Amino acid sequence: MDFGLSDDQRMLQETLRSFLAEQVPIGRVRELRNETCPNDRAVWRQLAELGVTGILVPEARGGSELSLLDAALVCQCLGYAATPTPFLSSGVMATVALRELGSDEALALLEPVASGEQVLGVAVTETFSVREDAGVTLESGALSGKAMMALDAVGADRVLIAVTGDRLAVVRGDAPGLEVTRLTTTDATRCTAELVFDGVEPEAVFEHASRAITRMLDAGRIALAADVFGACESMIEQAVTYAGERRQFDRVIGSFQAVKHMCAEMIAELEPARSLLWYAAHSFDALPEESALMACHSLAHNSEIGWTDEQNLHFWFKRIGVARHLLGGPELLRERAAALQGLA
């Protein structure tokens, strides 16, 4: 019985935390938000050298084939540092989907992800939330329609798209007929886009992909929950540090119960949520029959914890605020959680 992290996992977190603190400090994040897409390719390649981008990629394809818990720990570090990077889309969601599909054609697409040469965006919003009449269809070998809030698709080498009829398609980022428009959100650290398809010829189409789609959504939700968790963790640390330094009325403000109880309430929510997150991530590999439910609960629960705007913490606050609705908002996720148990 050991409900906790291994030494390797703790080391992974420490290494990544100090790497991000040095290489992508918040000043660098501030610069990146002015780019067309804040994801920095140089950081992506450095993450590949650290073995991060291919953490879920099979060893035979150049990855390290670790567990979703390891990937979730990476996301936690990325959320903690508010790092703009396509790990959620390329390193988790696309990787899980292509691994699940399992064909040689699918797995080959993961090699450049593991090596850090390529970024794979994902467009799957319409599988759980259709707005603005969006949706992508395949007719006579060509893709038409549009996809909303696609992750990390701006400047991506390839995009993995959910297509009507339980299919997944892969298109090149520069494919003729594909128009990618950044949809700017309040979160300057994450890149979301609209994709419009006008007779785009896909590079590959995978039929009967419903399980791959479900698994990639579950993995994505757990990973995003971890990102939100990391952002919350950072905000609490900054708030507590500030409360312990700032003086008003001749006292450190952290000595006022009004302030210290707020801090206590935040940490009292945060620490148990860490346990839920570990279990959800662990269940994805070890207890797959539980993982869809745990994915819904961990993301909805962590989104609800993402609380108030504290001082200059807007990067984290906005990252959480946008993550709250990517891959399904709390109400949608809880409704799915109820449905998964036959309660709705």
Next chain:
Amino acid sequence: MDLEYGERYEDFRHEVRDFLAKHKDARPTAGPYETKREELARWLGLQIDHGYWARTIPKEYGGYGAAPDLLETVIMDEEFNRAGVTRGLNAQGPSMLVPTLLEHGTEEQKKRWVGPTLRGEVMWCQGYSEPGSGSDLASLQTSATIDGDEFVINGQKIWTSSADMSDMIFVLVRTEPDAKKHAGISYILASMDTPGIEVQPLRTMSGDIGDNSFNQVFFKDVRVPLGNLVGRRGEGWKIANTTLKHERNTLNSNAEGTLMRLIRLMQRETCNGVSPMASPVYRDRLMRLQARALTMKHHGMRMLTCSLKGESPGVAGLVTKLQNCQLNFDIASLAIDVMGELGALYDHTKYERERGYWQAHSFFSLGLIIGGGTAQIQKNIISERGLGLPREPKPAKA
């Protein structure tokens, strides 16, 4: 991450299951205070013989004498809960006094009290809170002076659970009025039938439901032998903290089980011919609570792992009581809301659901938000010991 207990522990689990299957009819059906003492002692004795009660208490003091093993304890609790079999004596004697005596008592005190307490032959209540000393317990005023070879106790205790049904009380009194407040307290054992002790029941919001009774205990020139002092004079605060530590350990919740019960209730009830489960609003509230219950369940597993490895959980270990108590109350609140008008029924009225379980659970869990350290005191502890924020400055003396 390894969630298996391993073969040795699974064998142990089977032993517990076999014991329960074979002996569950031997358990008393009434609560500990309504059961005949001999019957209760037989059941507790049977459990001690097999090592399922007082497992780690040394044999010489009436226990089973096994080495402490946290997983065995967890498995026993899981299996007894699953079988719906109570240990028989969920009282403050075994859970709080016994560990305290084992740590601080004299050899004679241990020999005299531990065994009979474990077998339910001697029932204890805890005399801590006073009308003017709740969260600030160390300000307590009940006094004990020395007269010959006896303490003479005067004062008043309040919120004393089960005092009306107890044989003995472990009580905190001020023996050194001139010492600083924490250093002037002693921990004394007294028989409840000593002349000068008067018990008055307190009626609480839960009325007669549940088996917990609250009382006030008055002490007027109560004479207790000096040998009933535990530890040394003036060490009572330190000793009481050992006891409170044991109390917080006993305040774990079974929110997952209560939540399952709530789901069954929601599947049974109808309003206007529609199940509350068909209402997205109720369903959303249920799913929020389920996420919290799952969170606290897995948090418990994480805390267990820390204990097994001897690692300090840090601030994560300080938040459990705060979160669990509020969660239990919120689960009961949804249950009552789901029943609508009929959720208000009480006192075994016609149409009352589950014999008033949910109202009783609601009131009881509300009480636990206060008892054993209020939520506000918990937040002080979390922010000061867990997050390192400074204490509130003391007001300047006028």
